Amino acid sequence: MAAVIETDVAIIGAGPVGLFAVFECGMLRMKCVVVDALDAVGGQCTALYPEKPIFDVPAHPTISAADLIGRLEQQAAPFSPTYLLGRRVERLARDGETIELGTSAGDTIRCKAVIVAAGAGAFGPNRPPLDGLPGYEATGAVRYLVARREEFRGKRVVIAGGGDSAVDWALSLKDVAAKVTVVHRRPKFRAAPETAAQLEAAAARGEVEMAIPYQLHGLKGDGSRLEAVVLATLKGEEREVPADHLLAFFGLTMELGPIAQWGLALDRHHIAVEPATCATNVDGVHAIGDIATYPGKLKLILQGFSEAAMAAHAIHPRIFPGEALHFEYSTSKGVPAAAWEAV
Structure with a gap:
């Protein structure tokens, strides 16, 4: 008021x-x-x-x-x-x-x-250009920040981005989420070298799945509840990753x-x-x-x-x-x- x-x-x-x-x-x-x-x-x-x-x-x-x-x-x-x-x-x-x-x-x-x-x-966040984005944002299926990592316990999480936020949260959420998939268009990350190395080691142990070189291409679901994130390479090759949440870290x-x-x-x-x-x-x-x-x-x-x-x-x-x-x-x-x- x-x-x-x-x-x-x-x-x-x-x-x-x-x-x-x-x-x-x-x-x-x-x-x-x-x-x-x-x-x-x-x-x-x-x-x-x-x-x-x-x-x-x-x-x-x-x-x-x-x-x-x-x-x-x-x-x-x-x-x-x-x-x-x-x-x-x-x-x-x-x-x-x-x-x-x-x-x-x-x-x-x-x-x-x-x-x-x-x-x-x-x-404010740089939003990916995906169809139907507002509906998934409204329910929290697509987010640009993490307030409480417990909200992702037992969930399938796709993290997109190559900077510190993406890498840090991938390392943090792998211990609570059912599955964490990191999407990046190239193997090299812009994050701090030490944490980037920790992510690589976690991926080698099977704790995190790496989707490289892929970019976000679409969202699948009922318009509010997310079922999968569609990824694509620059060559147009597509794949779907089952997901409950998409965390997009493309800066502010x-x-x-x-x-x-x-x-x-x-x-x-x-x-x-x-x-x-x-x-x-x-x-x-x-x-x-x-x-x-x-x-x-x-x-x-x-x-x-x-x-x-x-x-x-x-x-x-x-x-x-x-x-x-x-x-x-x-x-x-x-x-x-x-x-x-x-x-």
């Missing part, structure tokens, strides 16, 4: 950096609304690799993407953010000192500052969407910011995480976390004009009691 919401800061993007921005703003007594085009928080961590381990988050020698998002949600929870999911911000306007955002669901957000934490922008189509029309200074589809504050050239709008760029920028989650803190401190004077901000460490300042109750 469309709503009119008054808040201090609007955060566009509910990925890890956007979630940490809620915490940093909350520590400075600033309320946040978070908007994301996906139906769940987590951004690409949730949509693309929830079960993959991440190794460069401080204090976590290894942590799965899903667990990282869960902990960031827990960290943000004491500050009671409002989440508007399954919609994207389409409009930015000004009303005096107030910034007004409009979403695709008709919501209006009135705030004093905006933090764009939209990763690489709005993204990424774009800034309506954000590109806001007058922001762009640098190769990224938003140029001032490194010390993450401020853009549009007053009151900051950008952090993968979507932000400046000299020396590293596309690391941990750098995005730092940018969230810098943006929050830079925004504070807009929310509390004339109030001196005395920097305090969290160890001495503490956090709301609810944060400890949730641990």
